[in-house]
């Protein structure tokens with residue numbers, strides 16, 4: 631019976647110690663975590679920004695720089711280059 635009590639005390643101490651350490655590490659490393667996540671989001675943002683320029687135009691299939699995305703009447707979305715924007719305007723397509 632004594633062993634059980636000792637084990638429980640050790641367990642409680644261990645859990646308490648673990649919680650304290652967890653609080654310490656989380657509070658101290660939070661600024662670092664946010665900065666590192668900011669860096670990651672910036673990288674993904676840059677990649678996301680780069681990719682539209684590499685996509686071909688939905689109308690003329692040319693890789694003509696940045697695409698402007700329009701919603702068609704049937705619900706599909708097309709990315710159009712600058713040359714094809716006038717076509718989209720004639721068709722009354724909504725820019726996204």
Ligand SMILES: [Zn+2]
Pocket residue numbers: 687688689690691692694710711712713714
């Ligand atoms: Zn085009």
